[in-house]
Amino acid sequence: LGRLRIALGALDATVDALSAQPEIPLVRLGMIPVLAVGALPALAGLLDGSGRLPRLEIHEATVERLTASLREGQLDCVVSTLDSQLKGMADLHITPLWEAMLVIAAAPNHPLARKRKVPAELLTQFRWALPPEGASGRTHIERWFIEAGLNPPQPFVEAHSFHTRLALVSSTTMLSVAPRAAVRHYAGQGMVRELSLERPMPKGSIFFVTRKEGVQLPEIALIQEALQKIANADS
Numbered sequence: 001l002g003r004l005r006i007a008l009g010a011l012d013a014t015v016d017a018l019s020a021q022p023e024i025p026l027v028r029l030g031m032i033p034v035l036a037v038g039a040l041p042a043l044a045g046l047l048d049g050s051g052r053l054p055r056l057e058i059h060e061a062t063v064e065r066l067t068a069s070l071r072e073g074q075l076d077c078v079v080s081t082l083d084s085q086l087k088g089m090a091d092l093h094i095t096p097l098w099e100a101m102l103v104i105a106a107a108p109n110h111p112l113a114r115k116r117k118v119p120a121e122l123l124t125q126f127r128w129a130l131p132p133e134g135a136s137g138r139t140h141i142e143r144w145f146i147e148a149g150l151n152p153p154q155p156f157v158e159a160h161s162f163h164t165r166l167a168l169v170s171s172t173t174m175l176s177v178a179p180r181a182a183v184r185h186y187a188g189q190g191m192v193r194e195l196s197l198e199r200p201m202p203k204g205s206i207f208f209v210t211r212k213e214g215v216q217l218p219e220i221a222l223i224q225e226a227l228q229k230i231a232n233a234d235s
């Protein structure tokens with residue numbers, strides 16, 4: 001049944017690819033939302049500049065949903081973090097790309113915004129906008145507080161989108177956690193500021209993932225190669 005799902009997914013993609021501009025390959029690319037503010041524009045710019053940009057069908061979702069869609073044949077490749085249970089799976093081709101880091105954001109005029117080093121204890125005195133329970137960002141921030149010997153903050157606002165959370169942070173005294181790339185994007189617009197912490201949050205890794213047979217397709221290999229160039233340029 002699993003093989004049939006993959007075959008049907010590939011057939012659907014082929015029909016879509018032939019329905020419009022059949023001379024340009026179509027790639028169904030899954031990614032976690034934060035990559036839309038940095039990695040996706042860099043990827044499109046690199047491939048467009050060389051005249052090799054395929055048609056892209058972008059799917060943004062959670063890590064669990066992305067990898068499930070990849071295995072079911074609904075996606076051709078994924079750029080994401082990985083759940084621990086997915087590592088070493090024989091049906092996937094996994095390429096490490098770069099490290100990613102969660103940070104804590106506040107409004108530029110927040111009382112903690114200009115402190116040189118903010119202790120974790122001070123963070124518990126403010127309201128928080130957090131991802132829903134079970135989301136990877138929520139799990140990471142809760143673990144970070146627990147490892148510091150503190151009870152994790154209870155969310156005053158819950159929102160899955162970091163865009164929503166950072167917009168709320170920009171006009172309130174609430175704090176939130178978001179990927180550093182997203183916080184820097186909004187910090188560049190003067191909306192938020194990354195807090196300097198006494199105890200930094202741990203880094204995670206971003207991977208390019210496709211099925212074993214996927215790397216044989218030139219357009220997927222091209223995207224992998226371009227992402228590796230981006231990763232090497234940032235290292």
